[in-house]
Amino acid sequence: MKLTVVGGGSTYTPELVDGFARLRDTLPVTELVLVDPAADRLEPVGALSRRILARQGHPGTVTTTADLDAAVDGADAVLLQLRVGGQAARTGDETWPLDCGCVGQETTGAGGLAKALRTVPVVLDIADRVRRANPHAWIIDFTNPVGIVTRALLRAGHKAVGLCNVAIGLQRRFAAHLGTDPGRLHLDHVGLNHLTWEFGVRLDGPEGEDVLPRLLARHGAEIADDLRLPAALLHRLGVVPSYYLRYYYAHDEVVREQRTGPSRASEVARMERRLLELYADPALDEKPELLAQRGGAYYSEAAVDLAAALLRGTGSPYQAVNTLNHGTLPFLPDDAVVEVQAAVGPKGPVPLPVPPVDPLFAGLMAAVTAYEDLALRAAVDGSRERVFRALLAHPLVGQYAYAEKLTDALIAHNREHLAWA
Numbered sequence: 001m002k003l004t005v006v007g008g009g010s011t012y013t014p015e016l017v018d019g020f021a022r023l024r025d026t027l028p029v030t031e032l033v034l035v036d037p038a039a040d041r042l043e044p045v046g047a048l049s050r051r052i053l054a055r056q057g058h059p060g061t062v063t064t065t066a067d068l069d070a071a072v073d074g075a076d077a078v079l080l081q082l083r084v085g086g087q088a089a090r091t092g093d094e095t096w097p098l099d100c101g102c103v104g105q106e107t108t109g110a111g112g113l114a115k116a117l118r119t120v121p122v123v124l125d126i127a128d129r130v131r132r133a134n135p136h137a138w139i140i141d142f143t144n145p146v147g148i149v150t151r152a153l154l155r156a157g158h159k160a161v162g163l164c165n166v167a168i169g170l171q172r173r174f175a176a177h178l179g180t181d182p183g184r185l186h187l188d189h190v191g192l193n194h195l196t197w198e199f200g201v202r203l204d205g206p207e208g209e210d211v212l213p214r215l216l217a218r219h220g221a222e223i224a225d226d227l228r229l230p231a232a233l234l235h236r237l238g239v240v241p242s243y244y245l246r247y248y249y250a251h252d253e254v255v256r257e258q259r260t261g262p263s264r265a266s267e268v269a270r271m272e273r274r275l276l277e278l279y280a281d282p283a284l285d286e287k288p289e290l291l292a293q294r295g296g297a298y299y300s301e302a303a304v305d306l307a308a309a310l311l312r313g314t315g316s317p318y319q320a321v322n323t324l325n326h327g328t329l330p331f332l333p334d335d336a337v338v339e340v341q342a343a344v345g346p347k348g349p350v351p352l353p354v355p356p357v358d359p360l361f362a363g364l365m366a367a368v369t370a371y372e373d374l375a376l377r378a379a380v381d382g383s384r385e386r387v388f389r390a391l392l393a394h395p396l397v398g399q400y401a402y403a404e405k406l407t408d409a410l411i412a413h414n415r416e417h418l419a420w421a
Contacts, residue, residue, distance in 0.1 A: 001029050001311065004075040006126055007082035007143070008034025008064065009041030011275045011294055014287040016079070017049040019300020021056040026315060027308045034064045035071035042066070044279040051285035072130045077138045077307050080126065080149075084118040085417055087272065091265040092413040094258070099409065100402045103247050103254050104263070107144045107194050109396040110406045113375050113387070116148045117410070118417040120379035123149055127158045135159075138310045140303065141322075147193030148372050150322045151337040152379065161349055162322025163306055164193055164339060166242045168298040173226065174201055177219040178211065186341070189320045190329075190354055190361075193339045194244040195368050197237075197361055206318065206341065206352055212240070237360075248364065251396060268294065309344035318342065323349040331362050336369045367395050382420030384411065 003020075005013060013034060020029050034049065036042040046064035053060055065071050072078055083090070093111030094104040103109045123143060130137055139160040141150050150162030167189045175182040186208060188200030201215055202208040216223070216234060224231035227243045229250065234240060247254055271294055278288045308315035318341050325336040328351040332338065342349035357365070371393040378386035384407060391403040391410075415421045 001027070002031040002033065002075045003029050003307065004033045004035060004071045004078045006035050006068065006071070006078060006080050009036030009038045009045050010081050010083070011041075011045070011272050011279075011291070012081055012299060013045050014048050014052060014279070015291055016081075016300045016303060017052050017062070018287045019304050020060070021053050021058045023301070023304045024058055024060075027304045027312070029060050032060055032062045033071045033075070034062065035066065035068055036064075037066050039066065041276060044276055047282070048279045048284060051282075052287065055285040068126065069129055069133065072126075072133045072137070075130070075134060075137050076311055077140060078126075078130050079303060079307075080123060080139065080141045080143045082119075082122070082143055084115075084122050085414070087265055087269040089115070089118060089414070089417070091263060091269070094263045094265045096409045096413055097406060098255060098259055100397075100405050101252075101255055102402060102406065103251055103396055104258050105247055106265070108244065108247055109394060110391060110410060112145050113378070113390055113394070114410050114414050116145050116375050117379045117387070118414060119143060119145075119149060120152045120376065121419065124152060124156055124380075127153055127156065127160070131158060138307070140306060140310075142299065142303070145193065146322050147337050147339065148375055148379070150193075151335070151372065152376055154324055154337065155335065155376070159348070161306065161310065161344075162193060162337065162339070163302055164320070164322065165297060165299045165302055166194070166196060166244070167320035167339075168302045170198060170240065170242070172298060173223070174215060177215060177222065183316075186318060187320065188341070188354075190340055190357065191242075191338070192365055192368055192372070193322050193337070194242065195248075195365065196242045196339050197245075198240040199355075199357075201240075213238075216240075239361075247396065306344065310346060310348070313345050315344070318352065319344050319349075321349045323351060326351070328354055329357065329362070329365065331357070331366055332369050333373075336372070364395065367393070371395070382418065387411065 042064050049062045090106050093106045097104040097110040105111050141162045146162040153160035171185050172182050186202040187198050200210040201212040221231045224234050305315040321342050322339045325332050325338045326334050340351045342351045374390035378390050388407045391397045411421050
């Protein structure tokens with residue numbers, strides 16, 4: 001089994017490789033190809049990846065290359081984890097929106113739109129090359145903003161599924177609170193990428209007992225602390241929002257914090273420099289503890305589970321994925337991409353039925369879905385007006401004066417990545 005990782009020079013990659021090594025029975029990878037144009041990152045990451053496999057007695061091979069076409073040739077699945085523009089672009093995404101009093105974040109709001117505009121054309125080109133090399137290969141997208149990128153891929157007819165680690169991260173935290181095995185917990189995980197809520201936490205499958213009320217009663221304060229939201233809000237909602245909902249539910253508070261504290265981008269850049277130094281040590285043959293602070297926790301488990309289901313029909317029976325709505329949430333268009341639990345197999349994901357959604361949550365999903373549609377049009381077809389319309393539609397922007405100013409700032413900071421600008 002050949003897997004190709006586009007963006008293989010990412011500091012995330014050793015987390016992924018560690019999962020391949022530990023979970024070899026679930027996903028027996030024989031050849032792993034890491035492709036990245038940045039040789040200064042790719043070589044130390046590739047070398048560490050080989051040492052991780054060797055330490056755990058995994059027989060698979062790891063090769064590194066900058067040649068995308070060679071990398072995807074014969075691949076059974078291609079994982080996308082690239083960052084167009086690198087950490088410098090992320091720093092911009094997190095800073096210039098603050099000039100308008102809007103949240104600076106790389107996956108939502110104005111910064112998230114900038115990332116989508118940089119990313120979608122590149123990903124579509126990669127996907128076309130994958131399809132030419134092997135039309136049967138699955139594309140697993142971990143590249144943010146996952147919802148928009150996955151929608152672009154599916155709209156273009158590619159075999160693609162979007163993946164995020166929010167659901168598996170919450171599953172693991174909830175299991176720790178309840179003192180049970182994570183595999184027993186099935187989350188009623190509903191929404192869009194980075195706009196999800198846990199409407200239920202069930203024991204032993206989607207029809208099992210819902211222990212969310214018990215979880216909130218006993219551990220609501222701890223869960224709220226992790227999300228940096230008031231415990232009283234969780235009790236009033238009766239659900240657990242993802243931590244990305246803080247950008248909506250506490251927008252102005254977040255902006256004040258961002259204006260006074262160091263940006264997440266600067267922290268990640270500093271962390272990445274240190275990680276690459278560690279990776280270059282030939283004595284290191286396991287993922288370092290520092291990697292846990294980088295983000296992407298449990299990414300490897302989620303990726304292995306999804307790839308095993310798509311390629312072998314094995315793995316967990318239900319998984320939280322990004323896929324076409326097709327009536328799952330009747331208040332959204334069929335071609336919207338939703339993040340829900342699905343039965344996943346070689347033919348792709350089939351979303352599980354979702355009970356009626358309270359308008360409090362459905363309304364926000366509908367508004368962000370409309371924004372994502374406009375964002376995708378801007379990413380594919382370009383133009384200043386399309387960017388303005390997407391920003392005006394976003395709930396975190398909304399006002400026309402802000403949308404005008406942010407449009408100019410977005411183009412100015414991203415011109416080198418926008419073919420139409």
